[in-house]
Amino acid sequence: xxxxxxxxxxxxxxxxxxxxxxxxxxxxxxxxxxxxxxxxxxxxxxxxxxxxxxxxxxxxxxxxxxxxxxxxxxxxxxxxxxxxxxxxxxxxxxxxxxxxxxxxxxxxxxxxxxxxxxxxxxxxxxxxxxxxxxxxxxxxxxxxxxxxxxxxxxxxxxxxxxxxxxxxxxxxxxxxxxxxxxxxxxxxxxxxxxxxxxxxxxxxxxxxxxxxxxxxxxxxxxxxxxxxxxxxxxxxxxxxxxxxxxxxxxxxxxxxxxxxxxxxxxxxxxxxxxxxxxxxxxxxxxxxxxxxxxxxxxxxxxxxxxxxxxxxxxxxxxxxxxxxxxxxxxxxxxxxxxxxxxxx
Amino acid sequence: xxxxxxxxxxxxxxxxxxxxxxxxxxxxxxxxxxxxxxxxxxxxxxxxxxxxxxxxxxxxxxxxxxxxxxxxxxxxxxxxxxxxxxxxxxxxxxxxxxxxxxxxxxxxxxxxxxxxxxxxxxxxxxxxxxxxxxxxxxxxxxxxxxxxxxxxxxxxxxxxxxxxxxxxxxxxxxxxxxxxxxxxxxxxxxxxxxxxxxxxxxxxxxxxxxxxxxxxxxxxxxxxxxxxxxxxxxxxxxxxxxxxxxxxxxxxxxxxxxxxxxxxxxxxxxxxxxxxxxxxxxxxxxxxxxxxxxxxxxxxxxxxxxxxxxxxxxxxxxxxxxxx
Numbered sequence: 001x002x003x004x005x006x007x008x009x010x011x012x013x014x015x016x017x018x019x020x021x022x023x024x025x026x027x028x029x030x031x032x033x034x035x036x037x038x039x040x041x042x043x044x045x046x047x048x049x050x051x052x053x054x055x056x057x058x059x060x061x062x063x064x065x066x067x068x069x070x071x072x073x074x075x076x077x078x079x080x081x082x083x084x085x086x087x088x089x090x091x092x093x094x095x096x097x098x099x100x101x102x103x104x105x106x107x108x109x110x111x112x113x114x115x116x117x118x119x120x121x122x123x124x125x126x127x128x129x130x131x132x133x134x135x136x137x138x139x140x141x142x143x144x145x146x147x148x149x150x151x152x153x154x155x156x157x158x159x160x161x162x163x164x165x166x167x168x169x170x171x172x173x174x175x176x177x178x179x180x181x182x183x184x185x186x187x188x189x190x191x192x193x194x195x196x197x198x199x200x201x202x203x204x205x206x207x208x209x210x211x212x213x214x215x216x217x218x219x220x221x222x223x224x225x226x227x228x229x230x231x232x233x234x235x236x237x238x239x240x241x242x243x244x245x246x247x248x249x250x251x252x253x254x255x256x257x258x259x260x261x262x263x264x265x266x267x268x269x270x271x272x273x274x275x276x277x278x279x280x281x282x283x284x285x286x287x288x289x290x291x292x293x294x295x296x297x298x299x300x301x302x303x304x305x306x307x308x309x310x311x312x313x314x315x316x317x318x319x320x321x322x323x324x325x326x327x328x329x330x331x332x333x334x335x336x337x338x339x340x341x342x343x344x
Numbered sequence: 345x346x347x348x349x350x351x352x353x354x355x356x357x358x359x360x361x362x363x364x365x366x367x368x369x370x371x372x373x374x375x376x377x378x379x380x381x382x383x384x385x386x387x388x389x390x391x392x393x394x395x396x397x398x399x400x401x402x403x404x405x406x407x408x409x410x411x412x413x414x415x416x417x418x419x420x421x422x423x424x425x426x427x428x429x430x431x432x433x434x435x436x437x438x439x440x441x442x443x444x445x446x447x448x449x450x451x452x453x454x455x456x457x458x459x460x461x462x463x464x465x466x467x468x469x470x471x472x473x474x475x476x477x478x479x480x481x482x483x484x485x486x487x488x489x490x491x492x493x494x495x496x497x498x499x500x501x502x503x504x505x506x507x508x509x510x511x512x513x514x515x516x517x518x519x520x521x522x523x524x525x526x527x528x529x530x531x532x533x534x535x536x537x538x539x540x541x542x543x544x545x546x547x548x549x550x551x552x553x554x555x556x557x558x559x560x561x562x563x564x565x566x567x568x569x570x571x572x573x574x575x576x577x578x579x580x581x582x583x584x585x586x587x588x589x590x591x592x593x594x595x596x597x598x599x600x601x602x603x604x605x606x607x608x609x610x611x612x613x614x615x616x617x618x619x620x621x622x623x624x625x626x627x628x629x630x631x632x633x634x635x636x637x638x639x640x641x642x643x644x645x646x647x648x649x650x651x652x653x654x655x656x657x658x659x660x661x662x663x664x665x666x667x668x
Contacts, residue, residue: 028430028431028432044430044431045432045433065431066428066430066431068427068430102400103400107423107427121400141404141419142404142419142423160406160419183406184419202417202419203408203409225459
């Protein structure tokens with residue numbers, strides 16, 4: 001007897017899935033970064049793959065373990081791994097080992113204007129564009145995250161008990177000040193206008209400092225840790241993961257104090273695991289713990305489209321190319337969708 | 345290749361410096377078992393561990409801002425375990441070595457408090473390596489040694505070839521007085537079958553049902569008031585759930601710092617299921633665990649391991665929970 005498949009609901013592929021390419025690597029995807037119109041993806045087996053429109057997929061064996069972190073550095077990618085290596089990889093796959101920390105992991109990497117930094121344990125190593133010798137910034141506890149401001153004159157380092165804010169003066173001398181808040185701070189970012197500093201904490205909340213007057217406040221109410229957050233390009237909204245809605249805090253005017261966030265709901269009550277804002281728009285790509293991804297306009301109610309249907313694996317990477325032509329989505333199950341953003 | 349969602353067991357290895365932790369680690373790693381283990385070692389540890397999956401860590405104890413004063417976690421573990429879970433290859437187990445003077449509570453609490461850690465890994469057991477020659481002195485001189493015994497699921501009593509039998513019995517009695525649950529294994533040079541220390545599932549509620557504690561008399565002779573001891577209570581009278589919850593939650597809130605571990609199997613009036621719980625300081629994991637076995641008497645059993653237990657009116661509190 002032949003099974004009658006028509007009785008099962010047919011899940012249609014989204015139009016993005018239909019016109020894009022889907023890959024099943026079976027290896028957790030840890031990071032992705034945009035390099036111009038290419039997107040580099042880091043994997044749990046140490047490989048880096050580069051997706052370019054119209055070109056073959058490039059696979060680079062970079063680390064002997066997990067690619068823990070990635071950053072864009074001009075035409076290169078910086079990566080840090082659990083093999084203790086800090087690498088600079090060209091888009092053609094040339095690997096240059098910048099530093100080897102041995103059995104200590106390289107947890108975070110960042111780059112701005114050719115200056116590069118990484119953290120391993122409690123130390124941040126900083127290489128100015130013009131120097132081969134690193135400068136070492138030490139802290140009392142393990143670095144939870146690091147971030148340059150858009151000019152590269154400030155470097156925020158999150159740790160237990162707050163943020164160490166390193167500033168470079170015009171003689172290129174670095175001095176530090178502390179922004180203290182009890183607890184363990186992880187990922188940290190500046191708002192794109194440089195006015196605010198946001199960190200995610202071990203507790204299910206964000207902490208924010210307004211830098212001009214050092215006023216600080218918590219943004220809480222989340223059901224889980226906030227591992228992913230991203231400012232819109234105009235710094236009007238901070239989109240955040242960690243709840244079943246995409247929570248978008250208003251940062252225009254006097255900031256979010258005393259104001260309610262915009263909460264964008266999705267069907268199915270799945271946790272938001274990853275967010276990435278759409279360049280030059282008040283819109284956010286929201287990845288859920290079941291692998292589905294949506295694009296929502298923050299200012300307009302009910303303006304959400306589905307980009308990818310569920311895969312049963314938590315979304316762990318979303319990147320869009322600089323020209324906004326192509327989009328990459330990756331998850332912890334090793335599935336990738338590489339698709340064009342617009343109908344051709 | 346399929347990415348698995350099964351929780352990876354984590355074994356915590358404690359013990360004073362010189363007790364034999366490194367010997368045991370090397371034994372675990374070099375034995376031909378065909379398994380893949382990651383080992384998290386601390387910077388003050390003894391050198392000479394040979395494995396390509398050794399991760400260096402600093403023990404970083406973080407306080408949580410959750411209103412629970414004794415709630416501390418190991419920040420380095422949260423970071424490293426989450427990194428290890430991104431690996432492409434499947435780990436069979438993770439072993440965490442602690443420094444000789446470490447308090448095991450923050451390690452255990454990490455698995456209660458951090459959701460990501462709890463989702464992907466599970467605390468399998470705390471294995472404490474003790475030096476049969478020096479343990480008695482260490483227990484008197486260092487409260488950390490007491491805590492390591494108090495938290496242990498397995499105590500590897502090492503270097504037994506270097507003590508007389510009478511001395512060995514004194515040490516064992518001391519261990520049992522602190523922790524009646526711990527399984528004591530006598531070893532020379534940490535020679536122990538790995539299945540007795542790995543993959544024990546000692547922190548699962550199901551295991552609370554399986555392990556009969558080695559009850560001693562509940563009379564205690566104390567040398568110091570801050571000695572770690574254990575007290576246990578049994579009753580055949582069903583308990584009143586509301587009264588018990590009220591008493592027990594207040595007890596943990598006010599005395600949680602002194603109560604190191606609790607375990608219990610409870611018979612509530614009007615309930616057909618057995619209730620099982622276990623706790624570390626103020627944190628607790630509790631659940632109904634199925635029906636009482638046919639033909640066996642129902643009873644409630646409760647064990648406390650901690651300091652100053654005699655000042656907590658535990659017996660009276662427990663008696664008051666009996667249903668009328």
